[in-house]
Amino acid sequence: MTSDLAMMPAHQLVKLYKARKASPVEAAKSALARVEAFNPQLNAFQHLDPDGALKAARASEKRWKKGGKRLSDVDGVPITIKDMVLTKGLPTRMGSLATDENGPWTVDAPVSQRLREAGTVLLGKTTSPEYGWKGVTDSRLFGATHNPWKIGRTSGGSSGGGVAAEAVGMGNLAIGTDGAGSVRIPCSFTGLFGLKPTQGRVPLYPPSAQGTLSHIGPMTRTVLDAAMMMNVIARPDPRDLYGRPDDAEDYLKGFDKGVKGLRIAYSPNLGFVEKEKIDRDVAVAVDAAARVFKTLGAKVVEDSPDFMGMDPRQILNAHWQSNVAVLFKGYSPEKQALMDPGLVKAAEVGANLGQEAVVTAIHQRQQVGVIMNAFLAKYDLLLTPTMPMTAFAVNENAAWGGDGVDIGWTPFTLTFNLTRQPAATIPCGLDREGLPIGLQIVGGHARDALVLRAAAAYERVRPIPAPPLAHQV
Amino acid sequence: MTHDLTQMTAAHLGKLYARGKVSPVETMKAVLARTEAVNPILNAFCTVDTEEALRAARASERRWKNGKALSPIDGVPVSIKELVRVKGWPASMGSKLTDKAPSDADAPAVARLREAGAIVFAQSTSSEFGHKGVTDTPLNGVTRNPWNTGMTPGGSSGGAGSAVAAGLGPLGIGTDGGGSVRIPSSFNGLIGLKATYGRVPNWPPTLNGDFSNTGPMCRTAHDCALMMNAIARPDPRDPTQLSADDTDYVKVLKRKPGKPRIAFLLRMSEHPLDIEVAAMVTKAARQVEKLGAKVEEIEAPPFPHVDAGKSFVTHWLTNSARLLDLYSEARWGEFDPNLLAGAKAARERYSVKDVVEAQAVRREVAVAWNLFFEKYDFLLTPTVGVQPFPVLKNAPDGLDGKPNFAWSPYTATFNLTRHPAASVPCGLSSAGLPVGLQIVAGHFKDAAVLALAGAYAEAHPLKFPILPETK
Numbered sequence: 034m035t036s037d038l039a040m041m042p043a044h045q046l047v048k049l050y051k052a053r054k055a056s057p058v059e060a061a062k063s064a065l066a067r068v069e070a071f072n073p074q075l076n077a078f079q080h081l082d083p084d085g086a087l088k089a090a091r092a093s094e095k096r097w098k099k100g101g102k103r104l105s106d107v108d109g110v111p112i113t114i115k116d117m118v119l120t121k122g123l124p125t126r127m128g129s130l131a132t133d134e135n136g137p138w139t140v141d142a143p144v145s146q147r148l149r150e151a152g153t154v155l156l157g158k159t160t161s162p163e164y165g166w167k168g169v170t171d172s173r174l175f176g177a178t179h180n181p182w183k184i185g186r187t188s189g190g191s192s193g194g195g196v197a198a199e200a201v202g203m204g205n206l207a208i209g210t211d212g213a214g215s216v217r218i219p220c221s222f223t224g225l226f227g228l229k230p231t232q233g234r235v236p237l238y239p240p241s242a243q244g245t246l247s248h249i250g251p252m253t254r255t256v257l258d259a260a261m262m263m264n265v266i267a268r269p270d271p272r273d274l275y276g277r278p279d280d281a282e283d284y285l286k287g288f289d290k291g292v293k294g295l296r297i298a299y300s301p302n303l304g305f306v307e308k309e310k311i312d313r314d315v316a317v318a319v320d321a322a323a324r325v326f327k328t329l330g331a332k333v334v335e336d337s338p339d340f341m342g343m344d345p346r347q348i349l350n351a352h353w354q355s356n357v358a359v360l361f362k363g364y365s366p367e368k369q370a371l372m373d374p375g376l377v378k379a380a381e382v383g384a385n386l387g388q389e390a391v392v393t394a395i396h397q398r399q400q401v402g403v404i405m406n407a408f409l410a411k412y413d414l415l416l417t418p419t420m421p422m423t424a425f426a427v428n429e430n431a432a433w434g435g436d437g438v439d440i441g442w443t444p445f446t447l448t449f450n451l452t453r454q455p456a457a458t459i460p461c462g463l464d465r466e467g468l469p470i471g472l473q474i475v476g477g478h479a480r481d482a483l484v485l486r487a488a489a490a491y492e493r494v495r496p497i498p499a500p501p502l503a504h505q506v
Numbered sequence: 507m508t509h510d511l512t513q514m515t516a517a518h519l520g521k522l523y524a525r526g527k528v529s530p531v532e533t534m535k536a537v538l539a540r541t542e543a544v545n546p547i548l549n550a551f552c553t554v555d556t557e558e559a560l561r562a563a564r565a566s567e568r569r570w571k572n573g574k575a576l577s578p579i580d581g582v583p584v585s586i587k588e589l590v591r592v593k594g595w596p597a598s599m600g601s602k603l604t605d606k607a608p609s610d611a612d613a614p615a616v617a618r619l620r621e622a623g624a625i626v627f628a629q630s631t632s633s634e635f636g637h638k639g640v641t642d643t644p645l646n647g648v649t650r651n652p653w654n655t656g657m658t659p660g661g662s663s664g665g666a667g668s669a670v671a672a673g674l675g676p677l678g679i680g681t682d683g684g685g686s687v688r689i690p691s692s693f694n695g696l697i698g699l700k701a702t703y704g705r706v707p708n709w710p711p712t713l714n715g716d717f718s719n720t721g722p723m724c725r726t727a728h729d730c731a732l733m734m735n736a737i738a739r740p741d742p743r744d745p746t747q748l749s750a751d752d753t754d755y756v757k758v759l760k761r762k763p764g765k766p767r768i769a770f771l772l773r774m775s776e777h778p779l780d781i782e783v784a785a786m787v788t789k790a791a792r793q794v795e796k797l798g799a800k801v802e803e804i805e806a807p808p809f810p811h812v813d814a815g816k817s818f819v820t821h822w823l824t825n826s827a828r829l830l831d832l833y834s835e836a837r838w839g840e841f842d843p844n845l846l847a848g849a850k851a852a853r854e855r856y857s858v859k860d861v862v863e864a865q866a867v868r869r870e871v872a873v874a875w876n877l878f879f880e881k882y883d884f885l886l887t888p889t890v891g892v893q894p895f896p897v898l899k900n901a902p903d904g905l906d907g908k909p910n911f912a913w914s915p916y917t918a919t920f921n922l923t924r925h926p927a928a929s930v931p932c933g934l935s936s937a938g939l940p941v942g943l944q945i946v947a948g949h950f951k952d953a954a955v956l957a958l959a960g961a962y963a964e965a966h967p968l969k970f971p972i973l974p975e976t977k
Contacts (some may be wrong), residue, residue: 240869271948274872274923278950280749295668359862388856389831392824399711401743410742452745477742479749 037395039063039202040503042255043110043262044207050097050109057097057109060205061090061154065113067202068156070506075188076178077197079116080124081157096152106261108152113204115169116161118249119239120145128161128172128191130371131364143236144208151265156204159194163373164242165210166357167430167437168218170194173373177427180223181500182468186424189219195252196223200306201503206262207252211348212243214420214446216250217458221419221471224460226488226497227252228259229446230481232453235266236273242360243353245275246450254460254487254497260284263481265316271485277479284482293330295483298303298412299323304337305344306444311421318462318470319418322491326416329490333416338408343397345448346441351386351394352451353440358383375430379438398451405452409477414487417445419458419471445473455481459488460497512673513970516729519676520578523570529864530570530581533623534563537583537624541628541674547651547974550587550659550669551628559583559627566623568597578756579732580623583675585630586629587663590679590720591710592616592626598865600634600643600662602840603833614707614741615679616722622736627675630665635713636681637826638900639689639914641665644842648897651693652973653939660693662686666723667694672973677733678723683714684822685917687721688929692889692942695931695968697959698723699730700840700917701952706737707744713825716746716761717921725970727930727960731755734956748950758953759960766883766958768794768801774919775811777912778904780892782935787888790932790943792884797961801886811915813867818918820864823852830898844900872923879925879948884958887916888930889942916944926952930959931968940968 038060049055055388065083072078080498094110103109115328119125119142125133141149148155160170160178170193171177178193180186181200188197196219199207209216211229220227228250232390233299241247251262269276301316302308327333361369369377409415420443422432430437440447449456454475463470472491476484511519511533538556545551566581575581588598591613596606611617616626631649633641637708641649649664651657652672659668663680667690670678680687680699691698700719711813712718722733734755740747770791773779795801807814826849830838838846878885892913895902904910920927926949926977929942943962 238873240866240873242866242868244865271876272873274869274876276949278748278751280751355858355862356865359859359866362859383862384858386858387823388853388858388861389827391858391861392828393831395715396711396713396825396828399715399745403709403711403743406742406745478745478747 039067040499041205043107043205043258044255046110047106057093057154058087060109061086061111064156064202064204067506071201071203071502074179074184075181075197076176077159077194077203079126079158079160079175079194082123082155085153086156088291093152093154104150104152105265107206107265109154110206111154111156111204112148112208113159113195114145114208115192115210116158117165118142118145118152118208120155120158123158125158126174127164127477128174129163129484130174131290131368136166143238143272144266147266147268155157159198159207161191161194163376164360165191165212165215166373166376167191167213167428168440168443171428173371179427180222180424181502183424185427186468187222187425187427187429189222192221192252196220196225199225199252199254200500206258209252210249211248211450212241212246212248213353213440213450214434214443216252217419217446217456217471217473218443220252220458222424222469224469224500225252225254226256226259226457226459228457228481228484229449229455230242230263230267231277231455231479233273233275233277234481236270236276238270238272240274242356243446245453246352248450256290256485256492260288260485278459282482284485287482287487288489290486291329292326292487295331295413295487297326297331297333297337297414299333299418300337300415302337303417303445303448305340306421311418312423312464314464315418315421315423319472322472323416325491325494329494338404340401342402343401345401345451346444348394348397348401349447349451350440351390354379354383354438355386355391357433368493373435378436382438405454409454413483415475417473419445419473423464423468423470449475454478455484457488459491507657512540513972514597514676514747515726516579516582516724516732517726518677519582523575523581530563530566530625531560533581534559534583534627537675537791541843544672544974544976545674547650547655548648548668548672550584550630550665550674551629552598552646553629555627559625562625566625569623570606576621576623577736579677579736582624582677583627584624584677584679585628585666585669585675586616586620586626586679587666587681588629588632589636589681590616592629595629598645600632600645602645603837614744615737618737618739620685624677624736624873630669630678632665634660634845635829636662636683636686637845637848638662639685640897640900644840650897651894653695655896655974656896657939658693658897660690663690663723667696670694670696670723670725671970672928676724676729676757679720679722681718681720682921683718684818684921685914687723688889688917688927688944691723691929693894693940695940695970696723697727697730697928697930697963699928699952699956700920700926701738702748702926702949704746704748705952707741707747709741713828714822716924718820727759727956727963728756729888730956731759753953755953755956758957761957763797763958763961764771766799768799768886769804770801770886771804771807774807774915777891777915778910779888781972783888783891783893783941786933786935786941791886793966794962797965808878809871813921814871814922817864817867817871818922819854820860823848824856824861827852857879867924870921875923875925876948883947885946887944889916889944891916892938893935893937893941920946925949928959930963932966933968
């Protein structure tokens with residue numbers, strides 16, 4: 034029974050709490066048992082805090098016992114937070130040997146603070162490549178994180194630890210960050226739901242080296258769990274300089290309304306991704322998923338934005354490489370020597386880009402924003418593949434044997450970091466090897482709730498399966 | 507003289523239209539006549555579309571007659587700065603180099619104003635691409651201040667500032683990338699608002715990205731509020747706009763301000779400050795206190811001004827340098843020498859590291875001010891450190907006789923941080939020139955900023971003579 038609690042969606046778990054059929058302490062113990070069982074193979078945690086988790090669980094248990102005094106709809110739910118997000122009392126190493134292992138760890142990032150105030154039970158910090166620099170998860174600090182669907186494959190990244198944990202019940206909810214796809218890539222590779230909300234919806238602090246490319250979002254096994262999490266974390270915090278006005282959005286409202294009548298564009302290649310770069314199984318599965326939306330009553334039209342010769346891949350590369358260059362220069366030569374050689378190479382490339390290239394990229398980012406805004410004024414939603422491929426081998430820096438300096442292998446996700454529009458991924462099938470494929474659902478600015486609603490409609494007819502490993506307890 | 511339609515506020519005109527006492531055609535004719543008389547002196551407008559203005563005025567007149575007015579500013583003349591697209595007019599940008607073909611679409615603010623029935627009748631001058639805080643260009647020549655035509659109206663929205671102060675339409679649209687609404691509002695005795703970035707949509711994206719804001723310049727806060735009610739509406743062409751909200755700016759003006767916590771900062775750093783400006787703004791801060799606020803004088807901004815300023819300049823000049831890519835070298839000689847010098851210097855001076863570091867510093871500045879506005883509801887500062895100075899200078903002379911390049915240290919920080927900021931007049935100097943008080947607040951408190959400006963201006967109104975004084 035305890036292992037079932039770990040795999041249970043958070044929204045069902047809290048129902049059991051309410052009915053006094055389960056307690057937060059049992060749930061935490063169940064999750065921790067799974068950590069013991071699976072983490073040696075998966076390597077999903079940078080830091081574990083079983084004592085803190087049990088303490089928080091006991092406090093939550095008291096609140097549920099008293100009845101009516103619970104702190105939120107997710108009080109007592111075990112969660113994990115990525116190593117890129119500050120947590121008071123727990124180390125945040127940014128996946129890097131160059132950060133100080135002695136802290137101090139005195140500040141909660143806004144999202145950590147909101148989750149604490151909501152009474153969730155933090156199990157630990159999940160792995161990330163150094164500063165989240167690549168779309169896979171391995172670091173000199175902690176080695177490689179594996180994919181629960183197939184040991185030896187990457188779980189994606191940079192939130193690769195969070196998804197490996199979430200997929201097998203090492204926590205019922207997970208928090209990732211996304212600067213070019215780092216929530217959506219790993220969710221796609223491990224068969225989870227993940228949302229990169231509209232930039233500014235979920236506050237960030239301290240400011241990311243990647244500025245407004247950087248987002249923070251939920252990674253979950255059900256869409257409803259993500260919506261419940263958004264109700265907790267999408268609250269303003271004065272520390273976020275790009276925070277959006279508080280619009281008191283309730284992400285559960287209208288959640289079940291379905292997609293009937295919605296105008297949905299389906300773009301197999303987003304107008305610029307070379308068709309030969311998209312895996313055949315991915316293309317077929319995403320095509321089928323688009324048709325599912327049609328059967329659900331949406332008006333699905335095949336259409337793609339026209340970026341007028343601009344390439345979002347280039348624009349994003351120029352941004353992140355130059356940002357990394359400056360981040361890198363902030364470290365002493367001794368610290369620099371500890372850093373991932375791939376990251377160092379990206380920093381070198383960035384430092385040599387030229388001021389002109391960087392300012393041009395900033396200006397082109399605005400143009401891409403205008404184009405996607407116009408496109409999503411014509412349609413309510415856009416469907417694309419999340420990734421052109423499925424999970425590849427661990428310890429590669431990128432797909433197709435790339436060195437990771439060019440992040441262009443994840444073209445579908447990065448475009449919406451440029452535009453700051455909400456984008457989610459939901460599993461839409463398995464490839465010939467049994468590895469998950471993701472469908473990306475994109476909405477206009479601040480239409481996060483609509484993206485969730487559409488994903489939920491899809492999930493009702495295509496429920497999200499757990500990896501076989503999760504059943505081997 | 508009270509019946510001089512050119513001297514009336516938009517709010518007043520709207521009321522007279524509603525009662526059938528005045529028609530938009532009469533107003534338009536009066537404004538056009540006044541424009542014909544004084545624009546040759548002021549050079550506030552580079553385009554005046556008389557025919558279209560009268561056509562629009564007649565259409566508005568019909569709507570008022572039929573009880574079908576589109577808004578309280580239906581039939582009110584408005585001028586648009588030449589950096590903002592108006593369908594059918596060239597997007598000249600104060601530059602000899604730009605394509606002078608008619609624009610094929612209205613910018614969002616212009617489209618909204620037309621939908622509200624306002625009469626888009628003239629294009630007001632700007633410094634070239636809005637790059638400097640005074641208004642003279644190789645394309646259009648010198649724009650002058652109606653309070654004293656030997657003086658600059660400031661810039662870069664100098665044409666709008668000059669026009670509204672001179673009665674050439676009660677409403678002006680300016681743009682503000684580093685202070686370009688607030689500086690000319692200060693120099694011409696107007697209220698001008700740079701709202702939170704994204705509150706008033708922009709299109710097309712400008713050279714200066716999310717520094718650049720479109721905003722109202724008027725004689726009263728009420729007129730600014732009427733304009734905000736029209737222009738602060740979403741437009742899908744702006745990918746960085748804020749979500750729609752239902753703020754009624756006019757309603758907020760009527761609310762009592764309560765007991766806000768206000769910080770007053772006289773100097774951003776060790777920069778020069780005109781002694782009379784210092785005295786007048788200090789007095790204004792005390793007058794604000796008498797409105798019921800708690801005003802606390804602070805010694806320094808929450809983030810070192812020098813570093814914030816460096817970040818701003820790096821952004822600004824490297825963006826300007828993009829012009830060198832966009833126009834062929836053969837034509838660079840046609841740029842304002844000041845603009846060209848800045849662009850060229852940027853190419854030599856700044857590396858990728860400088861550009862990215864400037865962005866990183868910008869984020870730190872913004873966080874520091876965000877936390878500041880958790881402690882204080884408003885910040886008061888001078889809008890500009892000097893009084894309006896003679897035309898054809900890019901910077902006024904300092905006390906040492908050398909150019910004072912730090913004459914406008916107060917505004918650009920809030921373009922870095924995207925906070926709402928307004929300028930409200932706080933009187934005339936002994937030379938008879940307007941001085942402005944800057945009011946700043948936390949993100950999204952645009953209406954509150956306007957309301958405080960309105961409350962202050964109502965208690966201490968600036969009286970407008972007919973400007974410029976003519977024989």
